[in-house]
Amino acid sequence: MAASDTRSAARIEARERAAEYLVSRHRFRWPEALPWLIAIAAFFIFPDRMTFGGQVLIMVLFALSLDLILGYAGIVTLGHAAFFGIGAYTAGLLIARLGYSEPISTLFAAAAVAALIGFISGWFLLRYRGLTLLMLTLATAIMLQETGNLRSDISGGYDGLPGLTISPLFGKFDYDLYGHVNYLYVLGVLAVVFYLVRRIVYSPFGQALTGIRENVRRMHAIGSPVHRRLVTVYTIAAAIAGVAGALFTQTNAYVTLTVFDFDNSAKVMVMLILGGTGRLYGAFAGAVVYMVLEDYFSKLSPTFWQFGIGLLLVLAVLFARRGLLGLFEDAGRYFSMRKKP
């Protein structure tokens, strides 16, 4: 009797601790404010580098969308640039062909078109895994690029759509030469999207995605609608990548078919891996570190930079599989363990 009492007491305690963890893990913690404070501080510290700052934030958003499918749902894709490109061209074509240039509604349009393409392609592709899925996602991006090239009368072909002008934000704030308005605009969009992604990740739906990543057979066995969940998250990620693409067009005031390049898909994946997958702020750390290093080293020597990023990837796979943030965590744990005894 006594033995079973203590056992059930231990079991109740364990269950309470698990419940407490699940209830508390989505709560706001102070370190989470840090990246946002840095982003705002950057605005005041580097006022003359705000165009570059806007580019960095766009890549953060793009990497965040990849984190949803790669980091949380475990879908390995080589064609995520497809949705970035769709968003970029939605914004570009709205201005160049229809003369519609209101920025915020353009973002919604880009998200909708990218989500539609994401839904259709995801519906077909997400039944496959491994090499087949890699090839199909890669082929999707290249086919979109070739379609754009085929109808160069509309898309402008490889010359792209240059010299796009965007209407003032809220009809009031004009885009200035130094990218100040643009930086705050992109930061605002990033904050809104980040809030949504955070909600998704900590929802039961996000839990189910993690389950699919960790053990898809077991998720099937407990009756989880795996395919529907994957298509849903793929569609959401496509929409976010589309928003990032639209912001890219608005920031640069031009767009070319190179947005669909394999390089673009590879680049965003490298950023995310560098920062750490499946951990929300990995996209921030990775994109910022990558963009700053690229900005610095590719000016010195593009060849040197390419070698460096290759080496970084190899080292990351061999020694730091959980990315920069994972390294920090490990270092933190190491030091706190040293302190205890």
Add this chain to the structure above:
Amino acid sequence: MPHFAIIAVSILFDGLAYAMFLFITSVGLSVTMGLMNFVNLAHGAFAMAGGYIVVTLTRTLGIDFVPSLIIASVSVGLISIPFERYLYRRLYKATDLEQVLLTIGLAFMSIATFTYFYGPIPKSVPLPEWLQGDINLGFRNFPSYRAFLIVLGAFLIAVLWYGFERTNIGAKIRAAVDNRRMAESVGINVDLLFTLTFAVGSGLAALGGGLAIQLFGLSPSFAVIYLVLFLIVVAVGGLGSLKGTLLAAFVLGVFDTAGKYLLADAGGFFIYAVTVAVLLVKPAGFYGRE
């Protein structure tokens, strides 16, 4: 001869030559992926290395084209062994993503290295006299180089088929592709077998890289641009299947050539449309195991 027949014959001839290039370069990738389930995005880098070795041997050292091809192929095969033993082997049990990242990292590093030494401008090779100009096949002239490609491809297919289907080592490789654990339990040294096939596959890729120079020119971006084609051939053919790789190379080679002849604008679209169509119907490729 009627006009459309001439076009059809040209498409078939050029397509066949292209298919031979695709087969020679991709077959190693297919066997290694079938054997170890390893996604090797650095395969194109080995092909590129072969191409640059051929460029150096012919241009700088003045060696003839054909002996250069052989030297390049053998040396890349040997160079690939330490890569397999010390880098790839650590990741056989890892996820797709980790394999993709490691090998893409290697591809980037090789592109940068070759850009550093050879510059970004495309290179060409001096061909011997008998490979220049045209060859007359009775009703029409064809470029000798492409005819050479087709003959060489046919020869290699025969050799590989014999090696795969009729020798002891071939039987062991097939056994290991079918069921690795079973093969190991009956005493086949799969690790050694894999190092061997990897070296042969990389050597063949280097040969393909050397042959490609005359067709497409050789620049450091070769490693990534053509890699996509090799991966497509492997995926469409089915992992680890010689027959599948051959069929896929033929179908994709002819379709791509036909697309470029008949609809120049749509150029690159065809090969990907065919790929998607095949993979949607047969996700494991023509001869892959479901």
